[in-house]
Amino acid sequence: MGDNWGFVLAAYALAAIVLTGYWRHLVRRERELNAPVAGHPPGAPGAPPRQQ
Amino acid sequence: MTRVLGWLAALALLAGLGMAFAVAPREATQGTVQRIMYVHVPSVWVAYCAFVVVFVASIAYLATRAEAADRLAHASAEVGVLFTGLTIATGSIWGKPTWGTWWTWDARLTSVAVLFVMYVGYLLLRGMIDEGERAARYAAVLGVVAALNIPLVHFSVLWWRTLHQPPSLMKPGPSSMPPVIVRALLVNFAAFALLYLYFVAKRVRLLRLEGEAGA
Amino acid sequence: MIFARRAWSVVWKDLLVERRSKETLNALAFFSLLLLFVFQFALGPDRERLAAALPGLLWLGFVLAGLLGLGRTFVLERENDCWEGLILAPGDKSAIYVGKLAANVTLMLVVEGLILLLFAVFFNVDLAPALTGLALVMILGTVGLAAVGTLFAAMTAQVRARELLFPVLLLPVQVPVLLGTVKATEAVLLGEPLGAVGHWLGLLAAADVIYIVTGLLTFDFLLES
Numbered sequence: 001m002g003d004n005w006g007f008v009l010a011a012y013a014l015a016a017i018v019l020t021g022y023w024r025h026l027v028r029r030e031r032e033l034n035a036p037v038a039g040h041p042p043g044a045p046g047a048p049p050r051q052q
Numbered sequence: 053m054t055r056v057l058g059w060l061a062a063l064a065l066l067a068g069l070g071m072a073f074a075v076a077p078r079e080a081t082q083g084t085v086q087r088i089m090y091v092h093v094p095s096v097w098v099a100y101c102a103f104v105v106v107f108v109a110s111i112a113y114l115a116t117r118a119e120a121a122d123r124l125a126h127a128s129a130e131v132g133v134l135f136t137g138l139t140i141a142t143g144s145i146w147g148k149p150t151w152g153t154w155w156t157w158d159a160r161l162t163s164v165a166v167l168f169v170m171y172v173g174y175l176l177l178r179g180m181i182d183e184g185e186r187a188a189r190y191a192a193v194l195g196v197v198a199a200l201n202i203p204l205v206h207f208s209v210l211w212w213r214t215l216h217q218p219p220s221l222m223k224p225g226p227s228s229m230p231p232v233i234v235r236a237l238l239v240n241f242a243a244f245a246l247l248y249l250y251f252v253a254k255r256v257r258l259l260r261l262e263g264e265a266g267a
Numbered sequence: 268m269i270f271a272r273r274a275w276s277v278v279w280k281d282l283l284v285e286r287r288s289k290e291t292l293n294a295l296a297f298f299s300l301l302l303l304f305v306f307q308f309a310l311g312p313d314r315e316r317l318a319a320a321l322p323g324l325l326w327l328g329f330v331l332a333g334l335l336g337l338g339r340t341f342v343l344e345r346e347n348d349c350w351e352g353l354i355l356a357p358g359d360k361s362a363i364y365v366g367k368l369a370a371n372v373t374l375m376l377v378v379e380g381l382i383l384l385l386f387a388v389f390f391n392v393d394l395a396p397a398l399t400g401l402a403l404v405m406i407l408g409t410v411g412l413a414a415v416g417t418l419f420a421a422m423t424a425q426v427r428a429r430e431l432l433f434p435v436l437l438l439p440v441q442v443p444v445l446l447g448t449v450k451a452t453e454a455v456l457l458g459e460p461l462g463a464v465g466h467w468l469g470l471l472a473a474a475d476v477i478y479i480v481t482g483l484l485t486f487d488f489l490l491e492s
Binding site for chain 2: 358399418422423425435436438439442443446447450470473474478481491492
Binding site: 007010015033 | 069083084085088091092095132137138141145149225247251254255257258261265
């Protein structure tokens with residue numbers, strides 16, 4: 001049986017992408033939800049801050 | 053503290069990688085491809101743990117109506133589906149060079165695929181109910197049913213694959229794996245478990261924030 | 268107390284079977300006929316191929332008809348604004364579950380019997396020697412399908428996209444029942460003794476028990492609002 005390093009790398013790369021992707025999604029969402037509390041007018045999460 | 057958990061998980065994952073590539077030997081029969089097992093197997097173990105947590109949290113919610121139990125069930129289901137999907141994908145990538153095909157209806161892959169579909173359904177149900185209280189209640193019932201179904205799925209799929217042989221094959225004997233491979237598996241399992249805990253902690257916090265924001 | 272509950276269930280069951288026999292049964296009967304045509308067209312005229320696939324086709328037919336029939340379990344309550352009536356009903360609401368379950372099992376067995384008959388006629392299969400075995404498997408499988416189906420029908424009755432969500436939720440959970448019934452049916456049609464598939468029958472029976480008990484315990488929670 002050949003060495004098939006390509007498959008091993010593919011599997012680990014996939015795991016890395018999926019897990020970091022989910023982590024970044026969680027972090028980004030948390031940032032969005034915390035932003036309005038920091039002094040911006042309460043609006044929909046992700047609404048752009050008003051220009052003063 | 054969630055952040056500590058995150059750093060621990062990251063460190064453990066690095067250790068796991070080390071074990072998988074540096075410490076564990078090249079396996080005789082399968083060759084290098086076997087190293088995928090160090091992602092595939094811990095992934096499925098963590099997934100099963102996640103769904104047990106969903107089961108317990110669901111019962112807790114039905115008994116106490118504590119929102120924390122509902123958030124835990126929701127978060128654990130989501131992370132569980134993530135790891136289940138990863139299990140299937142890595143299993144498929146392992147299968148191609150090993151069995152020559154991307155998919156095969158072997159007992160483990162099939163069981164995990166059914167598991168995946170069941171809990172995606174759980175997440176779909178949650179997504180389709182707007183009222184928070186009803187979503188929590190209905191999801192809890194589904195969480196209980198799905199979990200109780202897991203052993204039924206396991207045995208039915210196992211017997212389905214072993215065709216006409218009698219179910220004395222139910223408990224495969226302990227495979228004689230070299231201790232170093234077992235150690236590598238356990239280190240990776242610990243790493244994935246820590247990652248699961250970190251993800252669930254963050255997701256639960258998100259759910260709490262979403263609830264407060266009225267999102 | 269138990270008597271009142273049982274009486275109530277039977278009353279529900281009779282009411283439902285009577286009400287439904289007008290629309291649902293006829294529609295499902297016709298649907299079964301259509302399924303037969305569809306299977307034939309999908310698999311081609313080769314008789315041996317059909318015979319080999321027969322157990323699977325049979326249960327495909329049962330499951331598809333079941334999805335339609337079970338999905339309608341609470342449609343009358345929903346369409347006629349009677350959902351609140353169910354919620355406000357006094358006493359143990361699992362009596363409603365039992366009543367609906369019994370009605371569903373009855374309805375489904377009738378439709379399945381019809382499908383069986385149609386299969387025997389159209390595919391020219393002699394099912395007579397296997398009838399008792401078939402009946403047992405059909406009862407075990409149908410109870411399993413209906414036990415979860417009735418529960419999930421209540422769960423999806425008030426949810427968006429219920430026609431989509433109901434099969435999506437039910438089918439994965441029913442995998443053990445599907446595997447068990449097809450394997451057991453296979454054996455029965457080959458003339459094997461029931462003992463040969465004792466483990467499958469045991470699994471189906473265990474599934475039925477688990478599903479019904481779970482339904483009894485959790486149904487109340489679905490009818491709180």
